[in-house]
Amino acid sequence: MIAALGTLIRRExxxxxxxGGGARGSAGFVMPIIFFLAVATIYPFAVGPDAQLxxxxxxxxIWVAALLASILPIDRLVQADVDQGxxxxxxxxxxxxxxxxxxxxxxxWLSFGPPLMLAAVISAGLLGQSAEQLMIVEIGLACAxxxxxxxxxxxxxxxxxxxxxxxxxxxxLLPLAVPLLIFGAGSLTPGSQNGLLLLAAASLLLTVICxxxxxxxxxxxxx
Amino acid sequence: MAQDAAISKxxxxxxxxxxxALACTGLACLRGGRMLFRGVTFNLSAGEALHxxxxxxxxxxxxxxxxxxxxxxxxxxxxATGRMALADEKVALDAGQPLARALMHWTRLDGSAxxxxxxxxxxxxxAHLADVPVRFLSTGQRKxxxxxxxxxxxxxxxxxxxxxxxxxxxxIARLGMLMERHRAGGGIVLAASHQPLPLDGAQTLPLADxxxxxxxxxxx
Numbered sequence: 001m002i003a004a005l006g007t008l009i010r011r012e013x014x015x016x017x018x019x020g021g022g023a024r025g026s027a028g029f030v031m032p033i034i035f036f037l038a039v040a041t042i043y044p045f046a047v048g049p050d051a052q053l054x055x056x057x058x059x060x061x062i063w064v065a066a067l068l069a070s071i072l073p074i075d076r077l078v079q080a081d082v083d084q085g086x087x088x089x090x091x092x093x094x095x096x097x098x099x100x101x102x103x104x105x106x107x108x109w110l111s112f113g114p115p116l117m118l119a120a121v122i123s124a125g126l127l128g129q130s131a132e133q134l135m136i137v138e139i140g141l142a143c144a145x146x147x148x149x150x151x152x153x154x155x156x157x158x159x160x161x162x163x164x165x166x167x168x169x170x171x172x173l174l175p176l177a178v179p180l181l182i183f184g185a186g187s188l189t190p191g192s193q194n195g196l197l198l199l200a201a202a203s204l205l206l207t208v209i210c211x212x213x214x215x216x217x218x219x220x221x222x223x
Numbered sequence: 224m225a226q227d228a229a230i231s232k233x234x235x236x237x238x239x240x241x242x243x244a245l246a247c248t249g250l251a252c253l254r255g256g257r258m259l260f261r262g263v264t265f266n267l268s269a270g271e272a273l274h275x276x277x278x279x280x281x282x283x284x285x286x287x288x289x290x291x292x293x294x295x296x297x298x299x300x301x302x303a304t305g306r307m308a309l310a311d312e313k314v315a316l317d318a319g320q321p322l323a324r325a326l327m328h329w330t331r332l333d334g335s336a337x338x339x340x341x342x343x344x345x346x347x348x349x350a351h352l353a354d355v356p357v358r359f360l361s362t363g364q365r366k367x368x369x370x371x372x373x374x375x376x377x378x379x380x381x382x383x384x385x386x387x388x389x390x391x392x393x394x395i396a397r398l399g400m401l402m403e404r405h406r407a408g409g410g411i412v413l414a415a416s417h418q419p420l421p422l423d424g425a426q427t428l429p430l431a432d433x434x435x436x437x438x439x440x441x442x443x
Contacts, residue, residue, distance in 0.1 A: 011317070084317075088313065091293060093332055222294075223294075
C-alpha cells in the first residue's frame with residue numbers, strides 16, 4: 001500500500017515538474033507561481049508606491065494571490081487521469097479512490113506549496129513587507145498550502161467530467177478557502193498570535209477531510 | 224520465431240501466483256434505466272477462455288466493467304481468484320512519457336521488474352519504439368502497447384475489451400500467441416469482441432441471448 005502510494009506520488013511529481021514531458025503540459029507547476037508573482041507585481045501599480053500603505057496591506061495581497069493561484073492547476077489534476085483510464089486501472093488493481101486522492105494531494109502540494117513559499121519571498125520584497133511580516137506569511141503558507149492542495153484535488157474530482165468544470169472549480173474553491181484566508185491574513189495583524197493556530201487547525205481539518213471526499217467523488221464519477 | 228525464443232528465455236512476466244478462476248452467476252447490469260443483460264452465468268478455471276460476442280452497444284464493455292469491479296452489478300455475483308488485468312479502449316499510458324517509462328509506472332505497481340518491459344515490448348514488436356513518447360504512436364501501436372501492459376501485469380485473469388481493434392493481421396497473430404501463452408501458464412482470458420479472435424478452444428457467450436426483451440424490462 002505504501003509502495004503503491006509512493007509510485008503514484010512519483011508519477012504526480014513527474015507530470016507536475018514536466019520530467020520526460022508530462023501529459024499535462026511540460027512543467028505545469030510554473031504557471032500558478034508566475035500568476036502569483038504577477039498579482040504581487042501589479043498591486044503596487046494600482047495603489048501607488050506608498051511604502052506605508054504597501055507594508056500594511058501587502059500581506060493580505062499575498063494571501064489573496066496565493067488563493068487565486070491555487071485555482072489554476074485544478075482542471076489538470078483529475079480529469080486527464082479519468083480520460084486516460086489511469087483511475088480505472090488503479091481501481092482494478094485494488095487501490096482505493098481515497099488512496100489515489102491522497103497521492104494526488106501529496107504530489108500536488110509538493111509541486112505547489114514549496115515553490116509558492118519561495119515566490120512569497122519575492123512578493124514580500126515587492127510589497128514592502130518587513131522580515132517579521134515575511135516570517136509570519138511563510139509560516140502561514142506552510143500551514144495553509146496543504147489544505148489548498150487538498151481542496152484543489154477534491155474540487156478537481158468533483159468537477160471531473162463536467163463541462164466548464166474549470167470555471168466552476170474556481171467558484172467552488174474560493175468560499176471553501178475563506179477560513180484559510182481569514183486566519184492567514186488575520187495572523188498578520190500585530191498582537192494576534194491565535195491566527196496561526198486557528199489557521200493550522202482549519203488546514204488540518206481540510207487536509208484530512210478533502211482526500212476522503214475526493215475519493216468518494218471519483219468513485220461516484222465512474223457511474 | 225527467433226524473437227519469440229528470446230522472450231521465453233528472458234521474460235517470464237506471465238507468471239503469477241496460484242491458479243486463476245473466474246465465475247459469475249445470474250449477473251445483470253442496469254445502465255441508464257435500461258437492463259443491458261441479465262442471467263449471465265459462466266465458470267472459467269485455469270487455462271480456459273471465454274469469447275463474449277455480440278454487436279456493438281449490446282453491453283459487452285459493461286459486462287467487462289462489472290466483472291472488473293468498476294460498475295456495480297444490478298444482480299448476481301462475481302467470484303474471482305487471482306488478480307485481474309483490464310484492457311479497454313483507454314491505453315492508460317502517459318502520453319508525454321517514453322513508452323518504456325510509461326509502462327514502468329505499471330510494472331512498479333504490479334511488482335514486475337523494470338527489465339521485463341523490454342521483453343514485453345519485443346513480444347508485441349514495439350522494442351524499437353521504447354524511447355518514443357506515447358503520443359507519437361499510431362492507433363495500432365498504442366493498442367499493442369496496451370497488450371504489453373497486460374502481459375506485464377502478472378494478473379491471472381485478463382479482461383480484454385475488443386483486443387483486436389486497430390490491429391493488423393500480424394499483430395492479431397501476436398495477440399493470439401500472448402493469449403495462448405497466458406492460458407498455457409494457467410491464466411484465464413475473457414475477451415469481448417464483435418470480430419473473430421485467435422482463441423483456440425474458447426467457450427463463446429453470445430451476449431444477445433441474455434438481453435431481455437423490451438416488455439420484460441424491469442422498472443428502473
